[in-house]
Every structure is written in C-alpha cells, then in structure tokens.
Amino acid sequence: DQQVKQNSPSLSVQEGRISILNCDYTNSMFDYFLWYKKYPAEGPTFLISISSIKDKNEDGRFTVFLNKSAKHLSLHIVPSQPGDSAVYFCAAITSGTYKYIFGTGTRLKVLA
Amino acid sequence: SQTIHQWPATLVQPVGSPLSLECTVEGTSNPNLYWYRQAAGRGLQLLFYSVGIGQISSEVPQNLSASRPQDRQFILSSKKLLLSDSGFYLCAWSPQGGYEQYFGPGTRLTVT
Numbered sequence: 001d002q003q004v005k006q007n008s009p010s011l012s013v014q015e016g017r018i019s020i021l022n023c024d025y026t027n028s029m030f031d032y033f034l035w036y037k038k039y040p041a042e043g044p045t046f047l048i049s050i051s052s053i054k055d056k057n058e059d060g061r062f063t064v065f066l067n068k069s070a071k072h073l074s075l076h077i078v079p080s081q082p083g084d085s086a087v088y089f090c091a092a093i094t095s096g097t098y099k100y101i102f103g104t105g106t107r108l109k110v111l112a
Numbered sequence: 113s114q115t116i117h118q119w120p121a122t123l124v125q126p127v128g129s130p131l132s133l134e135c136t137v138e139g140t141s142n143p144n145l146y147w148y149r150q151a152a153g154r155g156l157q158l159l160f161y162s163v164g165i166g167q168i169s170s171e172v173p174q175n176l177s178a179s180r181p182q183d184r185q186f187i188l189s190s191k192k193l194l195l196s197d198s199g200f201y202l203c204a205w206s207p208q209g210g211y212e213q214y215f216g217p218g219t220r221l222t223v224t
Contacts (some may be wrong), residue, residue: 032211037149041217043202093211098144099171100213102156
C-alpha cells in the first residue's frame with residue numbers, strides 16, 4: 001500500500017519558469033510533510049517542510065502548498081535553475097511517531 | 113554545525129558474507145537515528161530507527177540488524193548477505209522534538 005504517491009516520475013521545465021512537483025497521500029493521520037532533493041549517489045537534502053496546521057510555507061524560491069481535504073501537497077520552485085535538476089522526494093509522518101513514508105520521487109530536469 | 117558521516121561509500125560483497133555499515137553524527141546530542149534503503153528506481157524504505165542508546169525499532173523484517181552502541185553512532189549489520197540486500201543505504205538523523213531529517217552521503221552495496 002503506497003501511502004505517499006508521486007505520480008509523475010519525471011518533469012522537464014525551461015530555466016526561469018516555474019516547476020511544480022506534486023505529491024498525494026492517503027493516510028489522514030499524517031500531519032507533517034517534507035520535501036527532499038537528491039542528486040545521484042548522494043543522500044537526500046532537506047528542502048522545506050509544512051505542518052498540517054498551515055496550508056503554505058515559503059523559503060526563498062521554494063514554496064510548499066498543502067491541501068488537506070484533497071490529501072495533496074505540491075512544491076513550487078520559482079524561478080527554476082539548471083542546478084535544481086535532481087530527484088525530488090516528498091515524505092510524510094504522523095507527529096509523535098518516527099516512521100517517515102517517502103514517495104518514489106520525481107526527476108526534475110531544468111533546461112537551460 | 114551538525115555533520116553526519118557514513119562509511120564505506122561503496123561496497124561489493126559476496127552472498128553469504130557479513131556486513132557492517134557505520135554512521136556517526138557530530139555536533140548534536142541525543143539525535144534520533146535512522147537507516148533507510150533505496151532500491152533501484154524506488155523510494156526510500158525505512159529499515160530501523162533509534163531514539164536512544166540501545167533502543168532500536170525495526171520496520172521491515174529481514175536479515176539485517178541495527179545497533180546503537182553510543183549516542184551518535186548507528187551500525188547496520190548482517191550475518192549473511194542476500195542478493196536482495198543490494199541497494200543504496202542511507203543513514204539519517206533528526207533532532208529530538210523535530211521532524212526534519214538530515215541524511216548522510218550513503219553506501220552503495222552490491223551483493224554478488
């Protein structure tokens with residue numbers, strides 16, 4: 001049972017445009033969500049997170065939106081840069097537990 | 113600042129041989145520690161987590177085990193490797209009371 005889904009395995013965007021990465025979840029007990037960026041043969045790097053008490057969190061070029069009723073979150077990157085090309089994972093967790101559930105990732109390619 | 117180390121970076125082992133992967137964290141105390149595995153083209157699967165010395169929780173039944181002999185040291189072991197143990201192994205830490213996880217560089221394990 002895939003509790004966290006990233007249905008787009010890949011995405012290509014022109015440099016300077018917006019990248020939108022999507023993530024859906026099924027477990028309504030999840031109340032904290034995270035996005036990670038991963039380059040090949042490296043560990044994931046934490047990007048941004050959001051608590052379920054918010055619907056938006058912003059950090060520089062990165063914004064995460066949470067729609068609890070739809071069980072959907074998205075990561076917006078504006079403007080996209082070639083260095084953003086990587087695999088992006090979303091993850092979810094229920095507060096008070098330690099079990100993070102990760103999606104399968106979306107490979108973003110930013111074209112110069 | 114906090115840093116996390118993992119070694120070795122790559123490892124090729126024959127089926128049936130033992131395994132020991134080590135992870136250490138610097139710059140923090142009493143971290144939560146995690147072992148993940150990423151199989152080719154898949155998301156991150158949580159294998160073990162630890163909230164304190166000697167406290168290990170297993171998420172996936174398998175022939176792997178974990179130990180935490182010191183506060184900032186986490187070890188992943190196996191007595192006899194299987195072909196299916198091949199993958200990219202990642203250690204991570206999170207602060208007590210926080211949810212952001214920080215990953216090490218990973219170990220690429222190939223079982224032949």
